[in-house]
Amino acid sequence: MAIVDAAVKSYRRLTNMWNPRSEKEAGDAIVKNILLHWFPNKITLGSLSWNYSFYLGTISFVLFMILVITGVVLMFLYVPSVERAYGSVKDIEFVVSFGWFLRAAHRIAAHLMVAVVFLHMVRVFVTGAFKNGSAVDTHRPLNWIIGIALLLSTLLLSFTGYLLPWDQLAYWAITVGTNIASAAPIVGKWLRFFLLGGNEIDQNALIRFYVLHVFFLPMIVVLLFSWHMWRVRKDGGLAIVDHEVLSQKAETTIPIQSKTYSLLGITNGTTVHVQNTMVDEEKNTIPSSPHLTRRLLIVTLATFVVVVILSVVFRAPLEAPANPAVTPNPAKAPWYFLWLQEIVTVTTIKLGSFTINGALIGGVLLPGLLVLLAIWWPYRDKSSINSVGVWFPEERKVQNRVFIAICLFIVVFTIIGTFLRGPYWNFYWPWETWPEIPVKF
Numbered sequence: 001m002a003i004v005d006a007a008v009k010s011y012r013r014l015t016n017m018w019n020p021r022s023e024k025e026a027g028d029a030i031v032k033n034i035l036l037h038w039f040p041n042k043i044t045l046g047s048l049s050w051n052y053s054f055y056l057g058t059i060s061f062v063l064f065m066i067l068v069i070t071g072v073v074l075m076f077l078y079v080p081s082v083e084r085a086y087g088s089v090k091d092i093e094f095v096v097s098f099g100w101f102l103r104a105a106h107r108i109a110a111h112l113m114v115a116v117v118f119l120h121m122v123r124v125f126v127t128g129a130f131k132n133g134s135a136v137d138t139h140r141p142l143n144w145i146i147g148i149a150l151l152l153s154t155l156l157l158s159f160t161g162y163l164l165p166w167d168q169l170a171y172w173a174i175t176v177g178t179n180i181a182s183a184a185p186i187v188g189k190w191l192r193f194f195l196l197g198g199n200e201i202d203q204n205a206l207i208r209f210y211v212l213h214v215f216f217l218p219m220i221v222v223l224l225f226s227w228h229m230w231r232v233r234k235d236g237g238l239a240i241v242d243h244e245v246l247s248q249k250a251e252t253t254i255p256i257q258s259k260t261y262s263l264l265g266i267t268n269g270t271t272v273h274v275q276n277t278m279v280d281e282e283k284n285t286i287p288s289s290p291h292l293t294r295r296l297l298i299v300t301l302a303t304f305v306v307v308v309i310l311s312v313v314f315r316a317p318l319e320a321p322a323n324p325a326v327t328p329n330p331a332k333a334p335w336y337f338l339w340l341q342e343i344v345t346v347t348t349i350k351l352g353s354f355t356i357n358g359a360l361i362g363g364v365l366l367p368g369l370l371v372l373l374a375i376w377w378p379y380r381d382k383s384s385i386n387s388v389g390v391w392f393p394e395e396r397k398v399q400n401r402v403f404i405a406i407c408l409f410i411v412v413f414t415i416i417g418t419f420l421r422g423p424y425w426n427f428y429w430p431w432e433t434w435p436e437i438p439v440k441f
Contacts (some may be wrong), residue, residue, distance in 0.1 A: 019329045026287040030171060036293060046240040046389075052127070053238060055299045056120035059258050062303040064221065070106040072216065078164065080210040082203045085166035086321045093318055100266040104311035110158045112307065114336050116346040117154050121147060122407055128387045128402050130378040133242030135235065139361045141378035143231040148374055151216060155336060160213040162334050163206060171322035174201060174209075176333040183359035201324070239389035244284055246386065329423045330435045338417030339410045340367060345425055370406070 020026040030036045046052055073330060079088040090434045092099035124130055136359075178354035182192040197204030232238070316380075333341045337356045340363050347366075348358030372400040387393035392400055 002208050019169065020287070020289050023287065026289040029263070036289070037304045038232070038233065038416060038431070039288050039292060040237065041288060043288045044237070044244050044285050045173060046284075047238045047242050048286070048291060048295065050376050052240050052389075052391075053123065054119075055295070056116055056123060058114055059303050060116045061225065062300050063109045063355070064114060064225075064305070065308055066109040067106060068218065069115065070109070071118070071218075074101060074106060075214060077303065080207055082206055082322075085164065085206060089167075089318060093199045093316070100315060101311055103315045104314065105307055107316040108310045109307050111163060111335075112310075114154055114158055117151050121151055122259045122403075125403050126237060127391055128381070128383065128390055128393060128396055129239035129389060129390045130380060131239070131385075133236060133239060133388050135242070135383060138235040139231070140239070143235060144175060144374055147233065147372065150221065150228060152371075153221050153224060154296060157217040158336065159334060160209040163201075163209045164213065166206065166320060166322045166325070168320040168322055168328055169317060169319045171201060171324070171329055172331040173334050174205075176331055176341060177337055180333070180344060180363035184364040185360070187369055188364070196197050201322075201331050241389065242385065243389035253320050271374060271418055330425050331420055332417065332421070335414065335418050339413035342413040342417040342421070352375065383391055 026041070028040050030039060072155065074092065077088060077092050077099065079085060089103070092103050094100070096102075124147065130140050132138045132140050154355075159174075159177060163170045178192045179197055182188040184191060193199065195205070195208065196202075197208045236242070278330070332338060343362030343366060344358040345362075346358070349363040381396070381399065383393070383395045388397050416427075419430060420427055421433040428434060
């Protein structure tokens with residue numbers, strides 16, 4: 001019986017976060033769990049809703065964990081050497097049991113993480129969640145800047161992993177990407193040299209990208225994510241909480257007999273009996289366990305299922321081994337940088353013997369300006385607290401439209417660069433056939 005009782009108690013400790021039997025167990029589930037300790041004991045109904053945050057932050061974290069788990073396994077099978085990298089990836093794809101699935105899951109999760117983090121940033125902007133609310137000692141603009149750093153780190157994490165298969169797709173994508181970066185004034189050539197460990201994409205570049213990809217950038221993402229979550233708690237939770245506080249109305253309540261309401265105050269009349277008005281916050285909050293914990297479990301399982309399905313349907317590509325002497329036509333950057341490559345094409349203008357450098361304008365100055373504008377904007381936004389935590393508030397209509405237009409501009413240019421650019425970077429509709437280009441050795 002003692003063994004059975006011990007087993008039951010152990011089972012209860014493991015499951016009380018999903019199915020607490022009392023408010024005390026619900027509170028203990030949050031306080032005693034290292035992961036759930038990020039969240040408050042009680043959560044508002046708006047913060048719990050699906051249609052406010054879409055749980056994009058949670059999905060991003062789950063995708064990152066999938067990347068970590070699959071990446072650790074791949075590290076045991078991959079050899080970061082220009083002589084053996086391609087062969088080791090080919091073995092993972094065709095020799096190792098379910099290696100093709102492992103590689104596809106890692107690639108799909110990486111692409112999805114870039115897209116989801118971007119969508120999360122869009123959601124934060126259009127809901128005004130980067131603005132301070134009514135809580136004391138908040139600094140949501142700082143957390144917005146941390147989010148921008150997380151987006152840039154995610155892009156670099158995916159970019160550094162792009163080279164590792166050491167095939168033609170990877171080699172020339174990195175060639176295009178680093179050439180765009182080299183157009184930066186003053187530091188451009190130094191930045192390219194730092195990334196590649198030299199002037200050519202060779203062993204030095206591969207080992208640098210490998211170390212950045214498997215150690216430094218994941219550590220930066222973990223630290224930034226931890227700081228990001230801590231700031232969310234410090235800032236009073238999701239921004240919708242401020243909107244809920246403003247929408248609550250004080251109600252007249254019967255004073256609690258055990259409390260003295262006039263101890264530090266002055267009352268009129270001949271009695272200390274006073275009327276008490278207060279906001280009943282309990283009507284708008286529920287325990288995080290089990291309500292939030294169950295939703296987190298659902299989001300985690302759903303994200304995992306989507307990654308599994310996409311990994312089965314879309315196999316990770318593997319082209320011919322990297323060959324610096326054979327240039328593919330067209331040579332494209334990774335898909336999330338194709339909007340930059342498209343802008344480089346548009347802004348490269350020849351005026352007689354003079355050429356306007358599109359790589360400098362479209363590849364460095366314009367994206368740099370967008371990043372600086374995004375960092376500065378929370379301090380520029382003077383809309384009232386009524387617009388915080390609200391989807392498309394009227395007083396932020398103009399700036400939301402401008403932001404959405406910029407995002408659509410990026411998405412449209414990405415689609416054009418991915419699907420509609422063919423040989424010599426000419427434009428082709430989907431129903432048009434690309435001309436055959438002879439390969440020169």
